[in-house]
Amino acid sequence: MSKPFSRRKLLKAAALTAVAARPVGVPHVLANASPNAKVQVAVIGAANQGGISVNEVARLGERFVAFADVDERQFAKTAKILAEYPEIKFDSIPQFFDYRQMFDKLHKQIDVVFVCTPDHHHATASMIAMRLGKAVYCEKPLAHSIHECRVMAQAAKKYNVTTQLGNQGHSREGIRRLCEYLWAGAIGNVTEVHAWAPTGRGGTGGRLPTRPVPKGLHWDEWIGPAQYRDYHDELHPALWRSWWEFGDGSLGDWGCHNLDGAFWALDLAQPVSAEAIEQVGGSQERFPLVNVVRWDFPARGNLPPLKLYWYDGYRAAKTANPKKELGESLELSQNRPPIVLELEKKYNRKFGDGGTIYIGDKGIMFSGNYCDSPRIVPEEKHRQFPVPERKLPRLKGTHQADFLRAFKEGTKACSDFEYGARLTEMVLVGCLAERAGLHQKITWDAAAMKVTSHPELNALVQRQYRKGWELEA
Numbered sequence: 001m002s003k004p005f006s007r008r009k010l011l012k013a014a015a016l017t018a019v020a021a022r023p024v025g026v027p028h029v030l031a032n033a034s035p036n037a038k039v040q041v042a043v044i045g046a047a048n049q050g051g052i053s054v055n056e057v058a059r060l061g062e063r064f065v066a067f068a069d070v071d072e073r074q075f076a077k078t079a080k081i082l083a084e085y086p087e088i089k090f091d092s093i094p095q096f097f098d099y100r101q102m103f104d105k106l107h108k109q110i111d112v113v114f115v116c117t118p119d120h121h122h123a124t125a126s127m128i129a130m131r132l133g134k135a136v137y138c139e140k141p142l143a144h145s146i147h148e149c150r151v152m153a154q155a156a157k158k159y160n161v162t163t164q165l166g167n168q169g170h171s172r173e174g175i176r177r178l179c180e181y182l183w184a185g186a187i188g189n190v191t192e193v194h195a196w197a198p199t200g201r202g203g204t205g206g207r208l209p210t211r212p213v214p215k216g217l218h219w220d221e222w223i224g225p226a227q228y229r230d231y232h233d234e235l236h237p238a239l240w241r242s243w244w245e246f247g248d249g250s251l252g253d254w255g256c257h258n259l260d261g262a263f264w265a266l267d268l269a270q271p272v273s274a275e276a277i278e279q280v281g282g283s284q285e286r287f288p289l290v291n292v293v294r295w296d297f298p299a300r301g302n303l304p305p306l307k308l309y310w311y312d313g314y315r316a317a318k319t320a321n322p323k324k325e326l327g328e329s330l331e332l333s334q335n336r337p338p339i340v341l342e343l344e345k346k347y348n349r350k351f352g353d354g355g356t357i358y359i360g361d362k363g364i365m366f367s368g369n370y371c372d373s374p375r376i377v378p379e380e381k382h383r384q385f386p387v388p389e390r391k392l393p394r395l396k397g398t399h400q401a402d403f404l405r406a407f408k409e410g411t412k413a414c415s416d417f418e419y420g421a422r423l424t425e426m427v428l429v430g431c432l433a434e435r436a437g438l439h440q441k442i443t444w445d446a447a448a449m450k451v452t453s454h455p456e457l458n459a460l461v462q463r464q465y466r467k468g469w470e471l472e473a
Helices: 007-020 049-059 072-082 099-109 119-131 146-158 173-183 219-223 249-258 260-265 338-347 379-384 399-409 417-436 455-461
Strands: 040-044 063-068 112-115 135-139 163-166 190-196 273-280 290-297 306-320 328-334 355-360 363-368 375-377 442-445
Touching: 040 049, 040 099, 049 063, 049 072, 049 112, 049 135, 049 399, 063 072, 063 099, 099 119, 112 119, 112 399, 119 135, 119 146, 135 399, 135 417, 146 417, 163 399, 163 417, 173 260, 173 363, 190 249, 190 338, 249 260, 249 290, 249 306, 249 417, 260 355, 260 417, 273 417, 290 417, 338 355, 375 379, 417 442, 417 455
Parallel strands: 040 063, 040 112, 112 135, 135 163, 190 306
Antiparallel strands: 190 355, 273 290, 273 442, 290 306, 306 328, 355 363, 363 375
């Protein structure tokens, strides 16, 4: 009697069959090949950020075939979202706590997968899906390590699947208008960019005391490919981004949004160095509470060298408070670029809770969160500058809709893994600088995929995985 297939052998055999059956350049055939068939969708991470994609897939009328989430309580949130769509019977859709089991049992029924997990699962889940010939939409940042970014981009090409990074602003009008203004010379040659996040992550101190695993949470599956630790507070469901092992801090959270415009418009590729020039808090377990990071980019063709700055977190300051007997209180203020404070004072305007400032030799531009609403500063200069010619296509609908359209048409989505991997790599070089510590300038050799100045950081460039969760190309 022959031995049963292991999960690894089963998935490899299925992957080889899927790839062999699909000619290069032709999209994956729908699991249901009948005319007007709906796309068969699986969602990993069924609520929170995943809930946005769940709602959008439902609105577009596609068909859910599976949900996977490590927390049984999250399925109730998904059911609540889908209650707005009476034609969808949530209780009849298979639910899994381990996405590996979902792929084992249902891979033949799945066309596309939405990966909406914490960062440390992005690569493992996406790679299984791509090896099986599935289209993948993965939330940002694309991966938890630079090596994973490279492997995922290569896999998308190897397996000829449609992919999309979940940096939703890339589909919008704002970033396209921003590119066109900068390309038209609205502010001349850009030599500095300052971007900041609307939220703060991080903390201080070491690992927290072990706590009982909450009822309904499948902890071993939540840990997944990361190194095992007992459950403790401030991880699930929302605060994992603050911990080095599982997230990528505020930079990983918002960098792929608010740095996207600079990366696209200014043809940034990869930096030669990066440095944390300000930090508050942080530890061997957690990201700093306040960060200022600078990347250095060389000249690119006719474009001059560029310094790119990132700011996140909240600063603490003592302020007078007559309502308190002590006369002082602690107040938190958002960590924003000094240039923003100067411009707000000079022009008597507000630039919002997050965004990006572009400084050129002929002027300044601003874009908000997700690179929305780009404007030359001051406003009168914006009105005086001729509206530039449209050079980029405009997309109809949402980022998720663009992904599903690309899958159906066999074309590229607007922020596929080839682009998303390069953008995320730049962000993660900044995270390496944060990990190196204050004023520890790191030099990055992109071709060799190595930190040359601080070789100890290279252990973070390529992660180690727990048995059963290995990354396979």
